[in-house]
Amino acid sequence: MLNASGWAATFAVGFVLGLLGGGGSILIVPVLVYLFLFSAEQSTGLSLLVVGLSTLIGLFASGAFKSVQIKTALTFALPSSLGAFLARKVLLPATPHMVGPLSRDTFLLVLFAALMLVVAYRMVRPEKAGLAGDSKPNGSLTLAELAKTSMIGLFVGMVAGYLGAGGGFLIVPALNQTLGLPMPLAIPTSLAIIAAQSLIGFTGAIGNTHVDWPFSIGLTAVAVAGLVTGTQFKSKVNPAKLKPAFGYFVLVTGVFILVQELVVKKAHTG
Template identity: 40%
Template sequence: MEIIGYFASLLIGISLGLIGGGGSILTVPVLVYLFGVDPILATAYSLFVVGASSLVGAFPKYKQGLINVKTAVIFGIPSIAAVYATRKFIVPLIPSEVFTLGDFVVTKSILMMVLFAILMVAASISMIRGKCEQCEKEKLGTYVEEEQVFNYPMILLEGAVVGTLTGLVGAGGGFLIIPALVMLSKLSMKQAVGTSLLIIAAKSLIGFTGDLGHQVIDWNLLLIVTGLAIVGIFLGDIISKKVDGNKLKVGFGWFVLVMGMYILIQQLAFPLK
């Protein structure tokens, strides 16, 4: 199972390199089901893997001028604060047994995995949906960049919500961040993807520090998985130049949907203790 896990770690990065996101949604299931990591610890590990991978992926985007630093700072501050507070204070406060439904005991681990499965289903729907109007305009060369006007209250709220979700389930939340950057900050899709990588890197890595002291970290496993994911990013970037990214995104979306439904059913019928 570990060998399969290492291969899956490579796929996490390949997905990020191919379609600019989605790979982080696989990190927790890979850690839990293939490496046997406790679900709570897996969400912490995921933050490090996602953060380090996104940071590496952000460098070429920055060189290409596809990262809007001002937007990253405005959106990132509430997001970083929320993810750090969630990992440092909220997650440790969640009791081992959250509540009971008849004979079914909802433990902290079950709650985390169910929340993650719901997020996977939401992410998959976002990926499966048809091409956005702006993407088509950009492809045809008819997209005109609008003057950037910040909707500060909504940006702060969205940043805080995404940060809290990231803290709870350990996913980067790119599928939530990118639409927000397009709609609330008036960025082009390409700029939104690049900027989201920087935001994800910052909030994930800083959020991970909130677990230090609460969790015993297996650095050997964590660094191997992270290293493979980073290698996967470069492989994905090479493949992306030869394959239609939109078709890959839809196919990957269906895969994530099936995975999300499997985890949801597995946790409710045969939960990991």
């Protein structure tokens, strides 16, 4: 029954990803931890594979790949992918097994829950209009802008790689507000970046974390099936109206993780 719930939840995560065009993948880690009972370290690594492949397939299934600004995507994706790889290959293994009173797994989940709260806030709050014009020509950056973009990309990649998240809520504002890329171009370009950094980040987990390949392939296939299904319904709903509701669900899930890890587990071990 537990596994049935896990597979159903995985399909639902993919469905939301297809429906909203992003955001739903942040629920993969809680599904892996609390329904499939993987460790946080395994879950955050496997999440990168699911997020990367699902985002890549969704990019083509929706036709959004036509709007990807290739040079801009590469400018951001190269440092962010490096950051994600280093986070899985170096930073995570270097994290002590005990971080203060918290085990490494609990520490990861608390950080992930904090990330979920930030994502939920970004989804719930009224959207501000992004920049509509004055964008740089594709890939045309000054040296200072290139350095700034590289630093932001490296940071975003390390956060995303360490916690197994996509990082779209950080990438889109960077593309829009820092590089001046209009939102209709920033969103699909961010998806290409997420796909690249997630898949490269996942390669950093290989060797450090046990990968159950049959399960991983099955999980990704179910998520992609949900994504393709969600894409079919996208034209029938208003994603802008669904996004705040999903944001509240992400908020509740983040609070649940904090309570589970900091209160319930402590009570059981105390």
